[in-house]
Amino acid sequence: MFPNFLPQAVGQLTESASIALAQNIQTAAIATPLINQPVTTTYVKQGSGGTPILLIHGFDSSVLEFRRLLPLLSRDNETWAVDLLGFGFTDRLSGIAYSPTAIKTHLYYFWKSLINQPVILVGASMGGATAIDFTLTYPEVVKKLVLIDSAGLAGGSPLSKFMFPPLDYFATQFLSNLKVRDRVSRIGYKNQSLASVDALCCGALHLQMPSWNQALIAFTKSGGYSAFRFKKISQILQQTLILWGDSDKILGTKDAMRFKRAIPHSTLFWIQDCGHLPHLEQPQITAQHILDFRV
Numbered sequence: 001m002f003p004n005f006l007p008q009a010v011g012q013l014t015e016s017a018s019i020a021l022a023q024n025i026q027t028a029a030i031a032t033p034l035i036n037q038p039v040t041t042t043y044v045k046q047g048s049g050g051t052p053i054l055l056i057h058g059f060d061s062s063v064l065e066f067r068r069l070l071p072l073l074s075r076d077n078e079t080w081a082v083d084l085l086g087f088g089f090t091d092r093l094s095g096i097a098y099s100p101t102a103i104k105t106h107l108y109y110f111w112k113s114l115i116n117q118p119v120i121l122v123g124a125s126m127g128g129a130t131a132i133d134f135t136l137t138y139p140e141v142v143k144k145l146v147l148i149d150s151a152g153l154a155g156g157s158p159l160s161k162f163m164f165p166p167l168d169y170f171a172t173q174f175l176s177n178l179k180v181r182d183r184v185s186r187i188g189y190k191n192q193s194l195a196s197v198d199a200l201c202c203g204a205l206h207l208q209m210p211s212w213n214q215a216l217i218a219f220t221k222s223g224g225y226s227a228f229r230f231k232k233i234s235q236i237l238q239q240t241l242i243l244w245g246d247s248d249k250i251l252g253t254k255d256a257m258r259f260k261r262a263i264p265h266s267t268l269f270w271i272q273d274c275g276h277l278p279h280l281e282q283p284q285i286t287a288q289h290i291l292d293f294r295v
Contacts, residue, residue: 003027005042006089007208015198021067025089032109034085034096041110042089043082047074051143051294052115055081056107056134058125059151060216062088064202065124069279072287077294080119082110083206084130086219092211099222104134111141118143120294124279125250126151129225135236145240146290149248149276152228153255176207190247190275199280233262240266241293243286245274267293 002010003025013019021044029038044063053073057065063081073079083090085106086098096102107130111119121142123131128150135142181204186195206212240263244256260268269289271278278286 005040007205009201009205009208012201013198014201015067015196017067017071018064018198018202021064021070025063028110028114030106030110030113032106034102034105035093037093039085039093039096039106040091041082041085041106043080043110043114044070045078045080045114046070047077047079050077052078052080052117052119053290053294054111054115054119054121055079056121056123056127056130057081057084057088058127060087061125061127061203062206064088064205066279067202068283069287072283073290076291080115082107084127086215088206089209092209092215094211094214097222098215098218100130100133100225103130104137107134108138108141120144120146120290122146122148122290123150124148125276126225128152129228132228132233132236133225135238136232139237142238144293145236145238146243146293147240147259148243148278148286149245149251150242150255150259151225151251152233153258154227154251176204176213178204187249188276189281190245190273191281194281230258230262233259234264236263237265239293241289242266242268243278243289244268244270245276245278245281246270246272247274248276250276 002022010022013022024044025042027040027042030041031038055066062083066081070079070081085103086092121131128147129152132152135145182200185203186192189195242259256268260266271282271285274282
């Protein structure tokens with residue numbers, strides 16, 4: 001059975017990894033200073049032991065992004081994935097200014113409420129920029145950092161120029177078109193067979209949550225994640241693992257080396273025959289790198 005807070009279209013999932021993760025999504029009422037009511041936050045927790053691993057998804061995505069990676073990590077380690085404020089299946093309350101600052105505040109109180117010990121923080125794509133911002137703000141929370149094809153060296157959102165009425169509505173309508181999402185998904189993979197009907201359902205299910213488009217418009221209007229200066233990134237003192245698909249057509253490959261040069265205690269591994277989504281395209285290799293790194 002699926003949780004009743006998920007859209008009915010969850011029943012269209014066909015792959016066992018997707019179904020299993022969706023069935024394990026939980027909610028917690030997280031109190032934050034952002035608003036005078038708790039934010040019902042969706043997350044998955046599996047496994048036990050070791051330093052907790054916390055997975056952060058990318059732009060306009062959800063915890064379902066980790067359907068292949070999380071089970072591999074949680075065999076030997078306590079592993080969490082959370083839907084960021086304004087994304088996934090987490091409630092989008094009116095009165096919150098959806099922005100990077102709000103996202104890291106909410107993430108901190110999620111961590112404090114449910115984990116409350118230093119974590120290995122793993123961020124993929126935009127989640128990498130979130131993880132960098134969080135690590136710089138709350139360094140005591142992050143024991144080690146993992147960046148997977150991370151954003152953060154090119155700021156802003158290409159959608160921001162369209163975010164004024166009525167174009168903001170049309171921009172989100174465009175993004176909600178399943179054909180558009182399928183095309184974007186195909187760019188993300190090197191192996192096109194992975195851009196399946198199930199993958200499309202995973203990537204679009206959260207669009208049916210209340211106020212999806214309003215929160216996305218607000219986040220984009222905030223400017224999203226600005227490009228971090230090298231000087232700022234160099235303040236990351238935690239050991240950092242950089243994983244990068246050698247055929248990334250979303251962000252390219254140059255930023256991998258730029259992150260490696262900027263972060264003092266960092267190691268870079270290229271994921272072979274892989275696009276922008278190593279955690280989906282090469283989950284076993286990605287998981288092994290993270291598990292080796294945790295020690």
